[in-house]
Amino acid sequence: MTVLTALLRPGRARTLAAFALAAALLLLAPAVLSPFRLDLLAKFLCLAMVAVGIGLAWGRGGLLTLGQGVYFGLGAYLMAMHLKLADAGPGGVPDFMLLYGTGQVPGWWEPLRSPVSAILLVLLVPAALAALLGWAVFTRRVRGAYFAILSQALAAAFAILLIGQQQTTGGTNGLNGFRAFFGYDLADPVNKQMLYLIAAGVLLVMVAVVRWLTVSRFGELLVAVRDQEDRVRFLGYDPALVKVVAYVVAAVMAAVGGALFVPIAGIISPADVGVVPSIGFLIGVAIGGRATLLGPVLGSIAVSWAQTSISEQFPSGWIYFQGALFILVIAFLPGGLASVAGKLRRRRAAAPPGEAAPGDAAPDAGPGPELVPERSPA
Amino acid sequence: MSDTPATAQPPETEIDLAAAEALLGTDTSRFRHDYLEVRGLRVEFDGFVAVRDVDLTVTQGDLRFLIGPNGAGKTTLIDAVTGLVRATGSVAFGRTELLGRSTHRIARAGVGRTFQTASVFEELTVLQNLDIAAGARRRPLTLLRRRRGTPEAVEHALETVGLTALRDVPAGVLAHGQKQWLEIGMLLVQDAHLLLLDEPVAGMTHAEREETGQLLRRIGSQRVVVVVEHDMEFLRSFADSVTVMHQGRVLAEGTVNEVQNDPAVVEVYLGAPAGPATTEGDLP
Ligand SMILES: Nc1ncnc2c1ncn2[C@@H]1O[C@H](COP(=O)(O)OP(=O)(O)O)[C@@H](O)[C@H]1O
Numbered sequence: 334m335t336v337l338t339a340l341l342r343p344g345r346a347r348t349l350a351a352f353a354l355a356a357a358l359l360l361l362a363p364a365v366l367s368p369f370r371l372d373l374l375a376k377f378l379c380l381a382m383v384a385v386g387i388g389l390a391w392g393r394g395g396l397l398t399l400g401q402g403v404y405f406g407l408g409a410y411l412m413a414m415h416l417k418l419a420d421a422g423p424g425g426v427p428d429f430m431l432l433y434g435t436g437q438v439p440g441w442w443e444p445l446r447s448p449v450s451a452i453l454l455v456l457l458v459p460a461a462l463a464a465l466l467g468w469a470v471f472t473r474r475v476r477g478a479y480f481a482i483l484s485q486a487l488a489a490a491f492a493i494l495l496i497g498q499q500q501t502t503g504g505t506n507g508l509n510g511f512r513a514f515f516g517y518d519l520a521d522p523v524n525k526q527m528l529y530l531i532a533a534g535v536l537l538v539m540v541a542v543v544r545w546l547t548v549s550r551f552g553e554l555l556v557a558v559r560d561q562e563d564r565v566r567f568l569g570y571d572p573a574l575v576k577v578v579a580y581v582v583a584a585v586m587a588a589v590g591g592a593l594f595v596p597i598a599g600i601i602s603p604a605d606v607g608v609v610p611s612i613g614f615l616i617g618v619a620i621g622g623r624a625t626l627l628g629p630v631l632g633s634i635a636v637s638w639a640q641t642s643i644s645e646q647f648p649s650g651w652i653y654f655q656g657a658l659f660i661l662v663i664a665f666l667p668g669g670l671a672s673v674a675g676k677l678r679r680r681r682a683a684a685p686p687g688e689a690a691p692g693d694a695a696p697d698a699g700p701g702p703e704l705v706p707e708r709s710p711a
Numbered sequence: 712m713s714d715t716p717a718t719a720q721p722p723e724t725e726i727d728l729a730a731a732e733a734l735l736g737t738d739t740s741r742f743r744h745d746y747l748e749v750r751g752l753r754v755e756f757d758g759f760v761a762v763r764d765v766d767l768t769v770t771q772g773d774l775r776f777l778i779g780p781n782g783a784g785k786t787t788l789i790d791a792v793t794g795l796v797r798a799t800g801s802v803a804f805g806r807t808e809l810l811g812r813s814t815h816r817i818a819r820a821g822v823g824r825t826f827q828t829a830s831v832f833e834e835l836t837v838l839q840n841l842d843i844a845a846g847a848r849r850r851p852l853t854l855l856r857r858r859r860g861t862p863e864a865v866e867h868a869l870e871t872v873g874l875t876a877l878r879d880v881p882a883g884v885l886a887h888g889q890k891q892w893l894e895i896g897m898l899l900v901q902d903a904h905l906l907l908l909d910e911p912v913a914g915m916t917h918a919e920r921e922e923t924g925q926l927l928r929r930i931g932s933q934r935v936v937v938v939v940e941h942d943m944e945f946l947r948s949f950a951d952s953v954t955v956m957h958q959g960r961v962l963a964e965g966t967v968n969e970v971q972n973d974p975a976v977v978e979v980y981l982g983a984p985a986g987p988a989t990t991e992g993d994l995p
């Protein structure tokens with residue numbers, strides 16, 4: 334197949350256009366948004382990174398991960414620990430440890446002092462944990478609701494663990510009051526804008542990575558594992574391995590989101606990593622459309638935005654709203670909002686019989702991520 | 712290449728035996744030693760013994776049919792051979808002991824199977840289904856690349872099972888018989904040397920059965936093939952030999968004629984006497 338025809342395939346052209354539009358909007362935002370709004374958007378983008386990973390693991394691989402807060406939190410806390418150490422005064426001891434702790438830095442904090450090893454640890458610790466956990470769980474064929482419950486229990490345990498460690502992780506308060514990010518003053522609006530651009534760039538890269546994985550042979554295999562795990566096994570593959578890869582990729586994306594969240598939000602606490610935020614991540618993905626490329630990003634940003642607005646009006650109303658939203662989407666729109674466009678198009682194509690162009694009636698005939706789950710058999 | 716056949720009425724599909732040659736190879740000497748040897752096989756479900764004392768030997772070139780009333784243990788036997796259920800005894804394919812191995816390792820040892828209800832990856836296209844079936848031996852990193860073009864074996868399989876024109880259609884929209892053919896195609900590209908087919912022609916039209924039978928016979932000449940099937944007419948046309956199971960045991964074994972005249976078999980199949988009168992075969 335020539336390059337030209339490959340580019341002209343409807344799926345690919347549409348994906349490229351959507352990607353370009355998203356990139357343009359993200360780059361335009363600093364020009365039109367106030368610094369406060371831009372900061373908020375940057376925070377939403379970090380949360381959206383978690384959603385991109387969930388889109389792969391859940392949307393493609395069927396892994397209902399209700400505990401991504403763990404990986405988000407690991408990335409965030411590792412980064413926060415590095416920032417606290419870098420901010421520390423002459424003794425090299427972070428301020429809160431002088432206040433609440435022994436005034437001594439625990440040995441396991443030390444590897445985070447160097448910027449290079451801090452970045453490596455942000456990537457490697459969540460990856461290793463996800464690989465270990467994934468391997469243990471998936472080879473034992475734990476799946477579906479059992480996997481969801483297990484992952485959620487993990488998030489709960491992680492938050493409880495953090496709360497209990499007042500002297501070394503800041504307990505309920507978490508870690509906050511960061512002054513600089515790798516030497517750049519966080520009070521300077523220019524640096525804040527730079528952080529926004531980094532977050533936007535990283536998010537776009539993640540979306541591109543997921544797109545690439547989805548159209549690769551691995552992506553096809555992942556869908557096969559999701560729909561017919563046993564059949565895949567009888568073809569000579571180990572489905573556990575396929576799932577572990579998807580799970581680890583999702584974990585690393587969540588961790589990177591957490592690591593960037595810390596300098597942007599200026600705080601990380603157990604409330605950002607426990608059960609409620611973990612479910613929140615999933616809801617954004619469900620609303621946006623878990624099996625689509627940009628659905629998780631859009632859904633996640635929309636939910637974050639709604640949460641901020643609603644919490645301003647009704648401080649405790651959000652959690653009920655979140656629950657109601659989730660039920661509505663699952664019950665009436667299992668493909669998420671992203672599936673609405675496709676549904677409308679098909680309805681329109683079906684209305685005047687014989688008039689629809691073949692390309693419209695079967696918009697996703699080619700392989701790729703646009704396979705529509707609710708396609709009705711011909 | 713066109714993108715349109717998804718909604719159009721499916722074109723006529725036909726088995727192409729010539730294309731199967733390219734997949735099966737013609738060098739019979741390479742596979743001469745393939746055989747399945749089951750000894751003292753026993754499968755128990757919570758105290759209920761579904762398969763007991765089963766001995767079974769099937770060699771390449773002997774298209775073996777496995778029959779028996781519902782609940783006789785035929786599917787369970789296949790499950791045991793492919794590692795889906797725990798079993799005791801011994802199952803050897805050539806010199807490889809299969810019992811105790813995990814399912815995907817058994818598959819890699821060259822054992823392939825189909826299921827009683829056609830099970831294909833419905834959301835993936837026909838081509839993607841076959842490509843995945845062909846890919847278990849690929850190196851892991853090559854999985855990260857996009858598929859470019861169609862692997863040769865997949866191309867041959869598409870022709871063999873007559874799905875070339877439907878290659879870009881999601882497997883979920885295929886007609887029932889086409890799904891079953893796709894499954895056979897997947898076994899071929901998987902390069903399975905022991906094929907266990909659980910009711911592969913159930914629900915097919917007469918013409919489709921005929922074509923499938925020809926293909927299975929062709930495959931059977933170069934692979935070890937075991938077919939579970941109820942249809943007596945199909946059995947008479949294509950079986951080289953028959954094993955009859957009843958209540959988890961092997962009741963009889965031999966040629967179609969021998970088995971049909973076996974008093975024990977006749978007794979089990981009461982009401983379905985041997986002879987040309989029996990055309991349709993859903994036996995009790
Ligand atoms: N997973 C299982 N658990 C319990 N009993 C089973 C299971 N699978 C099969 N059986 C029982 O084993 C017997 C043999 O079943 P099966 O092998 O499916 O028969 P066949 O394929 O010959 O119709 C039946 O009585 C069935 O109920």
Ligand SMILES: [Mg+2]
Pocket residue numbers: 785786787827
């Ligand atoms: Mg059966």
